[in-house]
Amino acid sequence: DAKTTQPNSMESNEEEPVHLPCNHSTISGTDYIHWYRQLPSQGPEYVIHGLTSNVNNRMASLAIAEDRKSSTLILHRATLRDAAVYYCILSYNFNKFYFGSGTKLNVKP
Amino acid sequence: NAGVTQTPKFQVLKTGQSMTLQCAQDMNHEYMSWYRQDPGMGLRLIHYSVGAGITDQGEVPNGYNVSRSTTEDFPLRLLSAAPSQTSVYFCASSYQDSMNTEAFFGQGTRLTVV
Numbered sequence: 001d002a003k004t005t006q007p008n009s010m011e012s013n014e015e016e017p018v019h020l021p022c023n024h025s026t027i028s029g030t031d032y033i034h035w036y037r038q039l040p041s042q043g044p045e046y047v048i049h050g051l052t053s054n055v056n057n058r059m060a061s062l063a064i065a066e067d068r069k070s071s072t073l074i075l076h077r078a079t080l081r082d083a084a085v086y087y088c089i090l091s092y093n094f095n096k097f098y099f100g101s102g103t104k105l106n107v108k109p
Numbered sequence: 110n111a112g113v114t115q116t117p118k119f120q121v122l123k124t125g126q127s128m129t130l131q132c133a134q135d136m137n138h139e140y141m142s143w144y145r146q147d148p149g150m151g152l153r154l155i156h157y158s159v160g161a162g163i164t165d166q167g168e169v170p171n172g173y174n175v176s177r178s179t180t181e182d183f184p185l186r187l188l189s190a191a192p193s194q195t196s197v198y199f200c201a202s203s204y205q206d207s208m209n210t211e212a213f214f215g216q217g218t219r220l221t222v223v
Binding site for chain 1: 167
C-alpha cells in the first residue's frame with residue numbers, strides 16, 4: 001500500500017490560513033487521497049477527500065498536484081478547535097485505511 | 110443518530126483472559142473495520158468486513174478474531190490477552206461509494222492488559 005509523508009508538527013495562529021502538506025510519490029491511479037483529523041481522546045473524523053481535482057467543502061480545501069504525488073490540506077481560518085492530528089491517507093477502498101503518524105497542528109490564540 | 114457505538118469505553122484485563130469488544134452502527138453501512146492505536150502513533154488496521162458474513166485481515170490481525178453475522182454489529186474478540194495488546198481500539202463503518210465517502214469512527218475502547 002502506498003505510503004504518505006507528513007511533517008510531524010506544525011503551528012498556526014488563530015484566524016490565519018493553514019497549509020498542511022502531504023507527499024505520496026508512490027500513489028497509484030486508483031488511490032483516493034483522504035484527510036482525517038483526530039482531536040484529543042476522540043476517534044478520527046473525516047475532513048475531505050479527492051482523486052485528481054481540487055476539492056472544497058465546509059471544513060477545508062484539498063489541493064492536489066497535477067502529477068498527484070503530493071497534496072495540501074488548506075484550513076482557511078484556523079480556530080482553536082482545529083488543533084488536532086491530521087492524517088493524509090491513500091486508499092482505493094474507503095473501508096481500509098493505512099494511517100501514518102500524521103501532523104500535529106497546534107493553533108495559537 | 111447514534112452513529113458508531115463501542116462498548117465498553119474502558120477495560121482492564123489480566124494476561125490470558127479473553128473478552129469481546131463490541132461495535133454497532135445504525136447507518137446500514139456495508140463496511141466495518143477495527144483499528145488499534147498505540148501511544149503517539151497512527152491507527153493500524155486489525156480486521157475489516159465488506160458485508161455480513163465476509164471478513165478479512167488487515168495489518169495486525171494476530172491475536173484477534175472477528176465475525177460479521179449482521180450488518181449492524183462487528184465484534185472484536187481477544188482470545189488470550191497479552192500486555193502487547195494494551196491499546197486504544199477504534200471501530201469504523203462506511204459505504205464504498207465515491208459520493209458517500211465518509212468513514213465514521215467510534216469513540217474508542219481503552220484496553221489495558223496487566
